[in-house]
Amino acid sequence: MFQAAIMGFGTVGSGVYEVLDRNAATVTKNAKQSIEVKYILDLRDFPDAPYQEKFVKDFAVIENDPEVRIVVETMGGKGAAYEFTKRCLLAGKHVVTSNKELVACHGAELLRIAAEHNVNYLFEASVGGGIPIIRPMLQCLTANRMLHITGILNGTTNYILTRMIHAGLTFDAALKEAQQKGYAEANPAADVDGVDACRKICILSDIAYGDNIFPEEVETEGISKITLADVGYAAQADCVVKLLGRAVLQEDGTLYAFVAPHFVSKICPLASVDDVFNAILVSGDMLGDAMFYGQGAGKLATASAVVADVIDCVRHDKHRRQFDWGDGSKKLLRPLNSFASRWYVRLTGDDAAARLLAAFPDCTQLSAQAEGEAACLTAELTTAQMNEKRAALGSVAGCMRLL
Ligand code: HSE
Numbered sequence: 001m002f003q004a005a006i007m008g009f010g011t012v013g014s015g016v017y018e019v020l021d022r023n024a025a026t027v028t029k030n031a032k033q034s035i036e037v038k039y040i041l042d043l044r045d046f047p048d049a050p051y052q053e054k055f056v057k058d059f060a061v062i063e064n065d066p067e068v069r070i071v072v073e074t075m076g077g078k079g080a081a082y083e084f085t086k087r088c089l090l091a092g093k094h095v096v097t098s099n100k101e102l103v104a105c106h107g108a109e110l111l112r113i114a115a116e117h118n119v120n121y122l123f124e125a126s127v128g129g130g131i132p133i134i135r136p137m138l139q140c141l142t143a144n145r146m147l148h149i150t151g152i153l154n155g156t157t158n159y160i161l162t163r164m165i166h167a168g169l170t171f172d173a174a175l176k177e178a179q180q181k182g183y184a185e186a187n188p189a190a191d192v193d194g195v196d197a198c199r200k201i202c203i204l205s206d207i208a209y210g211d212n213i214f215p216e217e218v219e220t221e222g223i224s225k226i227t228l229a230d231v232g233y234a235a236q237a238d239c240v241v242k243l244l245g246r247a248v249l250q251e252d253g254t255l256y257a258f259v260a261p262h263f264v265s266k267i268c269p270l271a272s273v274d275d276v277f278n279a280i281l282v283s284g285d286m287l288g289d290a291m292f293y294g295q296g297a298g299k300l301a302t303a304s305a306v307v308a309d310v311i312d313c314v315r316h317d318k319h320r321r322q323f324d325w326g327d328g329s330k331k332l333l334r335p336l337n338s339f340a341s342r343w344y345v346r347l348t349g350d351d352a353a354a355r356l357l358a359a360f361p362d363c364t365q366l367s368a369q370a371e372g373e374a375a376c377l378t379a380e381l382t383t384a385q386m387n388e389k390r391a392a393l394g395s396v397a398g399c400m401r402l403l
Contacts, residue, residue, distance in 0.1 A: 008075030015303030098125035130301030144284025155276035155297035201245030212328035346398035
């Protein structure tokens, strides 16, 4: 029997317990032995949970118990989660996590400590929830140069955009609905502002390109400025608005990485990814395109990925998975200024159409959907060129890249 502990009994942590309990026979068969949760660490009380004897409030109980060989970190954040993860690895315990913030910010260091202590630090659930994407990136796709990675990486924002597109809800109404359904947090900033998606594209880039891409260096724009007017012009252009995390490799081995809402052509498979689903489209130089699609968030879907990592640790207890990435010193990230694409632009005001044509003489105009409004799709422009145009125009009501 293999003994484990869970740190953080929120949505994912309690889901991990539930998956281990409900699917105990399957887990035992696949791990070749049973897995028992010995401790659950949480500062809160859970008086309705039937396994009261497992709850502890002192991390040292887990750290100092040599019988605990695997620790699941589902606390989130990079405060106590960072400290406890380090101490578990230093104590020779495998750690499995869904904590994308911690992996994105300290993954390189934690993987190094894990290697030094011959244990695993695994995080399949940190990107795409229950979708298998980390293992494919680490194993199945490693014969490829990864030309680009394009992902719908956040379920909350994809739900909001889907409701704006298909039900005509405003951003505020769709956000409220997402909160009522329990998808969005009371403070939805990390999702809505693109921060969560940024952490996830950083983790995928770390793996694909072998060096740390720091979230604070990745240009990130969220969806709070998207209006129903933008959604309408997207439909006119046979596109849908999607929040994308993107990494684009250049010939010299550097890359662009960024998060921003896009006009996505309806012929792209990402365009039909709706509701809280996530999808990651990867393009390898040998493979071509492959898309990974599924439940990007949610208690049991995410927990199933965590438990699969736990099983992997049990199966490979003595033969740790060999992978890591550099500390960021290769400076792979290119400034976005030189990244070129076509753009959607919307202006408002009495002379909107004339100003738009003057700024983008070779654009494709869209039919105005309201008085005093004009919109177009531009020819290819770099980010720097678009920023110059925007500065010259003064206020721009809507502006997104095309994919
Ligand atoms: N808040 C995240 C989302 C949860 O909405 O996708 C999964 O990482």
